[in-house]
Amino acid sequence: MSPMRLGSPSCLLALLQVALLSATSLAQIPDHPLAGYADHHGIQPGQVMQFMVSSEAPQYEAQLVRLIHADTNPLGPGFREQEIDASFNGPHEGRLQPLENGSSVVVPDHPALDVTGSFSLVAWIYPTSPGSGTQAIISKWSTADRSGYALRLEEDGSVGLLFGDGTDETNVRTGASIPVYLRSEKAYPVGDPLHSSLWLLAAATFDATTGIASVYQLPHTVWPDHPAAETASIETGAHAVADNNLSLRIAATPGLSDAATSEHFNGKIEAPRIYDRALTADEIAGLLQGQIPAAPVASWDFSRRIQTRQIEDTSGNELHGHTRQLPKRAVTGHNWDGTEMDFERALEQYGAIHFHDDDLDDAGWSRSFEYEVPHDLKSAVYAARLRAGDDEDYIPFFVRPPRGQRLPRWLFSCPPSATSPTPTVSAWAAINC
Template identity: 30%
Template sequence: MRLAQIRGYCDRPNVRPGEALDFFVSTPRPGPCRTRLVRLIHGDRNPDGPGYKEEDVAGVGSGELLATTQFTQLGGHVVVADPAGALDGRDGLTLHLHLWSTLPAKRQGVVARWSDATDEGWALAIEDGHLVFMVGDGAQVSRVVSPKPLFPDVWYSVVARIDRAACQISLSQVVTLNSVNSRFGRIVDLDADAAADATLTAAPARPDVPLLVAGLAQEATSGRVVALYNGKVDGPRLWTQPLDAADCASLHAGGAVPGAHAHWDFAAGTTRDGIGTDAVRDVSGHGFDGRCVNQPDRGMTGWNWDGREEHFVHCPEQYGALWCHEDSLDDSRWQKALTLAIPADLPSGCYALKLEQGAEVDRVPFFVAPPRGTATARIAVVIPTFSYLAYANSQVLQNAATGQCVMGVLTTLDDLDLELNVTPQHGLSTYDYHSDGRGVAYTSWRRPILNLRPDYRHEFGAVWQFPADLHLIDWLTVKGFTFDVITDHDLHAEGAALLRRYAVVISPSHAEYTSSQMLDAYEQYLASGGRGMYLGANGFYWVTSQHPEKPWLVEVRKGESGDQAWRARPGELHHSTTGERGGIWRHRARPPQKIWSTGYTAHGLDVSAGYYQLPDARDARLAWIFDGIGADEVIGDFGLVNGGASGLEMDRIDYALGTPPNTMLLASSHGHTASAMLVPEDQYFAYPGITGRDNPLVRADIGYVTTRHGGAVFAASSMAWCGSLSWNGYANNVSRMTENVLRRFAQDGPLDEVV
């Protein structure tokens, strides 16, 4: 069992010939590491398939580098520089904020200008469930501990003071619970207000550290942050003198006291496009602006949220909170190991920088699109890099009790899965929970993404995402098709103009996470004569947004319904990065059926099935699709993905949801198990009979529709479809049908209308 080895990442997923990519490498055993560039063809090592295939790219990326052990800072927090020590509290200090702690049993810094290794400065922290305010000069520490512990998920107003003249430090907490803002409501007879003071034995030292929100500086030189906070902080303010009792009482009552030397309003800068920035504004006017690190959750309900407005852009004054998590990660921030110049003549495709240190191997994938502004083929495969991000480092089966219930199988895990379980530095996916139970909303490319390795078999029990998409890449290569590889990131940036260079665009196994820009691009392309092949399922499902300042980061907010791992809390369904409402596109009036003719209907993650031909399959106008396929053949009752072409997640035609009226239903799958389930958004009253055994909506549909200006869409509607392409030496009816359609779509001239 190997739980730690050489690992790497690159700065972005997509690159063009003539551009460059930066790579970052870390190893537990510092030393030489060989590098080379490989082109990835097929990753699945299933012995029933064609096996692993990669090709060396001679003369590119080959060399050796000295790999070191690199540090990763975890945890969302805010850094405020204070080189002059204006906030050091040596002349006195009053700190006021609201907090909502989710894990008060852990030692955590809340707001501090403190060096933890040397006990210098001042810090408001939580220890053993109690607030504590401490002041130290390196030799001695004055501490005042609140006599009453914090109730988790309850809002408190907190005031901490340093009074040099009185040689005293003090701490007070007042519950500011209302009907909606805390775990429980007003009927609870809560006595959790408290106040305490202690003798100040020495003035606070002035360590060379910044002021931090949601952590403690480890010490002055490393820049590392420890004791990271879990929970919300709202509106911290600081005065450089001790306020009197009346002013402190006013603060606890929600009043304003003038003269703050710093006031961090985490909602300042909110526009109708959200608050897609790491900038934190000091609204006192004294210039102590800060920066978020590791993407704390923004657009969060604050201490004074009253539940009437649910969109933070309309009511920023009630959304002044940051929700910080000790295990957030937006960028590993390793030192760069090398820059890889992409040759001007490198063909478009899927590549990886291969790292080899002794017996250890890591492959860092990236995707080369054709030269900017051009296409080098008539076919494009859109690699779903937004979806890869959403699943990046998912560790559901390691952590979720019901994971196996969803999958319907007893879990098999390999070394990658176990490494994820013991390595928090790799970060989490949007399928995971932070340690305080909040669903993960942000995901970054800039970290080792272990389940993005080409030969990984997913914890879910089948190949998934990139390794599954390589089933298609391999098939296209073996069949001799010339194709370009483009990515979600390219599509999001360039829109329909990118797609219009191609006669046919293929969406592979699972393009689940989509931005509005990407939906627009597909829709415009397909409405103007473009041809689309949707060879996957549960695509175009989740509202996904890209961070405007950090394009390597995307955001999701799992909504009130959907096939989902978590659910955003009330008032927090809108994306911080764009201001739009999160959830599924179906609930934003853009179900996938409107663009791709089919949309998510069910998952069946244990066993895959074949498709049975339906009357439209005998329509003479569609005979070309079935060329070489007998009328009595079951389509795809075989395959590398759980034994069939219809499975994992499946889509259906639904005319009420926007499937075009002239869409032909060629075949539907049958034979799904009792563990296959109808999606939640199709369940109103709960009722028995929603499984693959007994519900007709649990199926995948093969659909075909002709569109405006000579275009068309072919939908296979299954994540398992591409896993059947190579069966029996690529001689099978899934391969044949896919080839029939692709060759027709790639031809010049309009397609015959079918209406």
């Protein structure tokens, strides 16, 4: 069979498969003992590319290859590659690097967040998978020493509050679940679990003087056959909260490092706030009408700096944060009325963030090896081929023409109405074919 022609369907399919190979490699890591990625998808001669590899095997082989044909259709020539001399070719020490996916907001530790007495946590939530495990909404909880606090969805799908004094932990929830009395843990269940894909106000308060903890699960709109507002108010016997040095997380439970998170929230969260006092039931109810209690410790407005990773605290305490693993911003909030589809024209209605437990922006792995592209390497699609025993993986990348080199005229088309050159279909394919 003759080689693929420039811009042919087979050539485009090959490029698409290379792109899919790169996109799915990390997604399959939990079941893949050998996987990796590069810090760039495209590079020019003289530049350096870094490769990050996770390997269960103590050693793996790396080899630079030019990908000639990536279509494994039996009617075609099959998968074809050409081995190329490279400085990184040969054996490398293998090490397992964990994949910590799941998006969240990170707020660095600050004394103002270490509430040790009365406090309140509130947020609008739009859960998409309640009942699929514990999911944190606002959390500074440390399992290791039973300190801090967390507003969360419990494993039964209801809103709950968890806090600890360093010795005991207390869990109050609005959902109907079986109480668990394990060691010094206390669980008090009341009410019904959440329904998915509905806006609700989730709130929790703790009065350190009386020891009363209250949890609220208030729907934004009451629909037929859906549960009405649920509340639970319990005298816990606790009178203090222990602080810790963990960062605060929104949509996850913090770990010992930025990457080590758990209990990721699935769904949208809007307007999370923290108070250093126990809000009254009337103040909680007032939130449904847009009446915001004064003097919060922190009040994060997700509609601000919406096109960045930055999260702005509007309380005046400057407890700003940043997103991690690229959650979806500029999504409709609880007050969206359907009249505006452009978030820039109604920022106040797009103040939510959609989080997912499988979001992944940067695995954050350590560098395994690097490659400086020689000046005589042909522009094409290449890959670092990894092998360890029967395991194999490819890390594809594009080598572009040297900087300053003029591209052929046929790479671009300029329609009469165009203000700048537009790459042709053949141009996209010409990288390798």
